[in-house]
Amino acid sequence: MKFTIETDPGAEVRDLIDRGLDIFNEAKAGPLGASQLWVIARDDAGVTTGGIKASTYFGWMHIAWLWVSPEARGSGVGSALLNAAEAEARGRGCTGVHLETYSFQAPDFYARHGYERFGQIDDYPPGHSNIWLKKRF
Numbered sequence: 001m002k003f004t005i006e007t008d009p010g011a012e013v014r015d016l017i018d019r020g021l022d023i024f025n026e027a028k029a030g031p032l033g034a035s036q037l038w039v040i041a042r043d044d045a046g047v048t049t050g051g052i053k054a055s056t057y058f059g060w061m062h063i064a065w066l067w068v069s070p071e072a073r074g075s076g077v078g079s080a081l082l083n084a085a086e087a088e089a090r091g092r093g094c095t096g097v098h099l100e101t102y103s104f105q106a107p108d109f110y111a112r113h114g115y116e117r118f119g120q121i122d123d124y125p126p127g128h129s130n131i132w133l134k135k136r137f
Contacts, residue, residue: 022034033056036054037052037056037061039081050067052084061086061088061094089137098135099115100133101131102130103128107131115135117131117133118133119131
């Protein structure tokens, strides 16, 4: 057996490993039901001012990231994006949503929206914390 460290093993290998894990997980927990979810905010000129990248699977939504442009921060765009994503997740029959954020990003923002902390790694990155949050619908 030979082991290699690779930064880009190629689509075929990535797909093989990804699908292999999905098959294992579905055998244990039932259908994955995975689906991508993007919510994009655009201003009147069509310029993208923010967005959420998420996915739904196993009856939950996972937010990979939420971004708002510096010009739109504080204007309610982030809240509107989050509300739209949560509404879509509910429409897909999700039980709730989970995500991770850094202490220098938005833990207070999510707390104001009803998210609760369920895990944390301190000094990741150094001097900060990586925080896991969830919200049940």
